[in-house]
Amino acid sequence: MCYDAVIFDNDGVLTEPTLLEVEREAVRRAFAEFGVDPTTEAIDGVIHGGLTNLRRICGIHDVPVDEFWSRHEAHAATTQLECLENGMKPLYDDVHALDDIEHPLAVVSNNQHATIEHILDVFDIGDRFEVAYGRDPTVEGVRVKKPNPHYIERAMDRLGVESALYVGDSNVDVVAANRAGIDSAFVRRPHREGYQLAADPTYELDSLSELPAVC
Template sequence: MRHARMCYDAVIFDNDGVLTRPTATTVHREAVRAAFSEFGVEPTTEGVDSVIHGSFARVQRICEIHDVDYEAFWPRREANAAAAQAAAIERGEKTLYDDVSVLSDLDRTMGVVSNNQHETVETILDAFELRDQFEVAYGRSPTVEGYRNRKPSPHYLERAIDELDAESVLYVGDSNVDVLAATRAGADSAFIRRPHRDDYQLAANPTYEVESLDDVVAIC
């Protein structure tokens, strides 16, 4: 764990892989299939996975193959993704990490900035009774522009920092895009190596590498 600035005005957290366990691929696939079904389309698993993991150009291509207007498709994809994840939370399949409880000991202004849908972030804050802990919370808007503004763009992170009026910020994430977004926003970063990141290769250097949220509390 590399030490740098030890006092921060605010600590902002990614959601999936940091606060909550990542959403299962089956849930994401269910959401994409449900969205295409509204247009009378049954895509292949390869096509579905291209929508989940591919670039937006790939999403457009899959829509073109099935003669679906991608600008009409995308809001339905986002709505179905939010609904599918809400159902996974209700079924107890998408849960908090146990160490989230230590954040009650963190005497700093806190926020959430996620690449997930804003509606999903709101659902998580309510379902797990976290709303009072975070001053701001941003997920991506359910639009093409919202998707383009996801990390590694610093767009939503910068909005959160501005809203918090914070000068020194630590952003906690579990991916290269989190580290890069923090750097672009002028924030320090803490990469948390959860079990699903055991073999993950960092392409950028975070300010810190930690194993748990306990380590984040210790930093601050």
């Protein structure tokens, strides 16, 4: 099928996923600004538990949610920039395949927008993408992240296209594409070996090198 654009998730697609301990460190740093030393369970609840859990954990520690989250996003961007610069969060080798795709390209990620900007800058790949969105550093940004199609639809509006292929590595990517009414390509990276898909993607790939033929 011919598409008007190709939109990419970042973590696990363009760059290797951020290590869990790096994500935990960002949460610790944010809580430390409020004099709180959270348990690992609470930290992981913030990372994986969604907006409801975030509000619950902040309530337990009497920390204002909006202010905490703003500081968390800043720390998360800083810790990930450190990883980008020291080689702990590298670009996948097959990203070069994007050079063979003639459609407009975009990035839509659940990672912080500042982190996406850092990635494009550190790896000097910003000129390959006409649009790049990470989540806004606000609680509202959390609410509308994937599987909500908000940022995908926003990217398509910005590109001025009606048909697109979304390339991701998780269930939330496939579901977000479905909700946006577009096709999806699931990249089964090594960290997704044995990963169970809750919905069927339009394509399943082993590498981005297969993408030009699909497009």
